[in-house]
Amino acid sequence: xxDEEDPKEYRWETGYEKTWEAIKxxxxxxxxxxxxxxxxxxKRKRQAMKRxxxxxxxxxxLYVLLDCSEAMTVPDLKPTRFICSLKLLELFIExxxxxxxxxxxxxxxxxxxxxxxxxxxxxxxxKHVKAVHALNNGVxxxxxxxxxxxxxxxxxxxxxxxxxxxxEVLVIMGSLTTCDPTxxxxxxxxxxxxxxxxxxxxxSAEIRICKFLCTETGxxxxxxxxxxxxKDQLLxxxxxxxxGNQQEFSLIKMGFPHGKTESGKEPPLTMCMCHIDSADxxxxxxxxxxxxxxxxSKYCELPVECSACGLTxxxxxxxxxxxxxxxxxxHFNELPLEQVQESRDPPVTHCYACQKxxxxxxxxMVYECGTCLQVVCIDCDIFIHETLHSCVGCTTIPDSAQTxxxxxxxxxxxxxxII
Numbered sequence: 100x101x102d103e104e105d106p107k108e109y110r111w112e113t114g115y116e117k118t119w120e121a122i123k124x125x126x127x128x129x130x131x132x133x134x135x136x137x138x139x140x141x142k143r144k145r146q147a148m149k150r151x152x153x154x155x156x157x158x159x160x161l162y163v164l165l166d167c168s169e170a171m172t173v174p175d176l177k178p179t180r181f182i183c184s185l186k187l188l189e190l191f192i193e194x195x196x197x198x199x200x201x202x203x204x205x206x207x208x209x210x211x212x213x214x215x216x217x218x219x220x221x222x223x224x225x226k227h228v229k230a231v232h233a234l235n236n237g238v239x240x241x242x243x244x245x246x247x248x249x250x251x252x253x254x255x256x257x258x259x260x261x262x263x264x265x266x267e268v269l270v271i272m273g274s275l276t277t278c279d280p281t282x283x284x285x286x287x288x289x290x291x292x293x294x295x296x297x298x299x300x301x302x303s304a305e306i307r308i309c310k311f312l313c314t315e316t317g318x319x320x321x322x323x324x325x326x327x328x329x330k331d332q333l334l335x336x337x338x339x340x341x342x343g344n345q346q347e348f349s350l351i352k353m354g355f356p357h358g359k360t361e362s363g364k365e366p367p368l369t370m371c372m373c374h375i376d377s378a379d380x381x382x383x384x385x386x387x388x389x390x391x392x393x394x395x396s397k398y399c400e401l402p403v404e405c406s407a408c409g410l411t412x413x414x415x416x417x418x419x420x421x422x423x424x425x426x427x428x429x430h431f432n433e434l435p436l437e438q439v440q441e442s443r444d445p446p447v448t449h450c451y452a453c454q455k456x457x458x459x460x461x462x463x464m465v466y467e468c469g470t471c472l473q474v475v476c477i478d479c480d481i482f483i484h485e486t487l488h489s490c491v492g493c494t495t496i497p498d499s500a501q502t503x504x505x506x507x508x509x510x511x512x513x514x515x516x517i518i
Contacts (some may be wrong), residue, residue, distance in 0.1 A: 157339055157421055158264040158351070159202035160220060161195070162253040163188065163271065167210035167234070168244045170274035170303065176326050180273045180302050183326055185235055188271070189228050191333050196224040198337050200417040201402055205256070206230060207249050211242035212278045214249040220256060222402045246270070246308070247279035250286050250297070257295055263351065266295045267318075269336055272309055273302040283308060291315050296340060300332050354410045356389035356401065371399040372406050428484050431466035431475070439465055439474055452479035452491040471496050 165188065171181035188206075195204060204227055206217040218230040250268065257266040268290075277283070290297060290312075298318035299309040305322050313320040319336075323329040368384040388397040394408040402413040436459055440446040447465070449456055451473040457465060466480040467473070473492030475483070483490060 157199075157201065159199055159267060159339060160204075160257060160260045160264050161202065161267045161269060161336075162205045162207055162220070162257065163191075163269050164207045164209055164214075164246075164249040164253065165217075165234075165271050166244045166273040166302075167208045167238050167240055168242055168274045169240055170244075171240050173273070173303075176302065176323075176329065181240060182235065183329070184271055184273075184302070185231055187326075187330055187333055188231050190330070191337070192224050192227045192231065194334060194337050196222070198420075199339065200420050201411075201413055205253075207252055208234065208238065209244035209246070209249045210238070210240065212245045212248070214245060214252045216252065222404070223400060243276055243278040244272070244274050245279055246272070246277040246312075247281065247283040247286050250283075250290060250312075254286070254290060254293065254295065258293060262294075265340060266293070267340065268295060268297040270297065270299045270309065270312075271302070271333075272299055272306065275303050275306060277308065287312050287315050298336060300329070302329070352410065354392045354405070354412045355414060356391060356398070356412050369397050372396045373398050373400070373403060428488060428490055429469060430484075431468055431480055433464050434467055434474075436462050436465050439467070447474045450474070450476040450479055452476075452483070468492050 173180050176183040203220045203222045205220040208215050208217050218227050253268050260266050296318050297312050297316040299320050301322040310320050321332040366386040371388055388399050390397050391405045393410050396407045402417055404411055452475045465474045468490050471492035
């Protein structure tokens with residue numbers, strides 16, 4: 100038999116799954132139009148998965164379980180799985196608190212068949228980023244992870260969280276095995292009974308027990324292909340998840356601190372409660388800060404839970420930044436550029452948002468707002484829905500802005516509620 104090369108049929112070898120078959124030459128013999136079309140479809144895929152009119156858990160309590168075993172030294176994600184995970188996790192933490200300002204997050208490391216808390220549940224991104232960054236030099240990647248020990252450690256804290264909050268666990272798993280002290284199915288049943296949503300991002304391959312964990316608790320499972328796909332899968336956990344049936348509706352008492360000043364007097368030098376017991380950053384005498392309206396304890400940043408009286412402290416901008424989850428920007432209508440130019444007088448030649456000239460070769464499809472009827476390019480459509488959370492035309496055109504400000508909450512279909 101003649102020697103023949105084996106075809107590359109593995110996902111990590113094929114990469115983009117024969118995208119060249121979708122590339123076709125245009126009338127001028129160019130392939131730029133087909134490549135642009137593939138890129139646009141990839142950008143729109145994430146937006147198409149989002150749905151409005153859903154019951155969301157706005158106050159999130161999330162534990163990230165990071166695999167720190169020997170399997171994280173594999174260099175398939177450059178430079179290694181562990182370093183790549185640390186960089187993406189720092190980005191995830193920053194984005195998480197930017198989109199969920201009244202939520203809390205914690206990090207747990209799994210290695211050598213044990214689980215260790217890297218940072219407690221808290222609402223400060225700076226503290227978690229510093230703890231994750233310290234893992235780069237302070238952790239030795241040895242042994243196997245214990246999924247059960249990590250879940251049990253997160254369960255001990257999340258079990259005490261009020262029922263009106265969303266309780267979640269995100270597992271970043273690099274190993275194909277887990278070494279558990281007892282039957283892990285018992286822990287999974289407990290998580291399901293407590294209403295804790297567990298999701299897994301696998302860096303190696305699909306693992307049955309992780310898939311079973313996600314299915315039973317209502318989470319999502321993903322196995323990454325490369326670092327770009329890894330980042331995309333990780334950032335999908337930033338948006339608030341759909342609330343489970345076990346989440347209760349209740350009024351939440353919150354405090355809005357303000358600086359105490361007396362006319363004609365300088366504010367006294369005081370210590371803040373958030374650093375008074377900290378060994379890394381000892382408290383200093385300062386004049387500024389935020390004072391709890393209930394017990395007058397001082398804190399240097401918001402949001403935070405008062406350690407003296409337990410009141411949740413936040414500012415009005417923090418609640419306003421969560422507003423876009425309740426009123427998401429409706430999906431724009433996808434239209435061919437040639438159709439828009441033919442149907443409008445004068446024809447549309449520029450993107451309304453960035454003023455870029457729209458060309459038929461590079462901008463095959465454009466996106467029209469259903470309210471103000473303004474047309475934007477693909478990049479502005481993604482920016483409006485993912486970052487700005489407000490249509491540029493609706494907020495700058497007087498008539499459209501007046502309609503936008505006068506809108507009222509619309510009850511979602513099938514008697515769903517929004518919290």
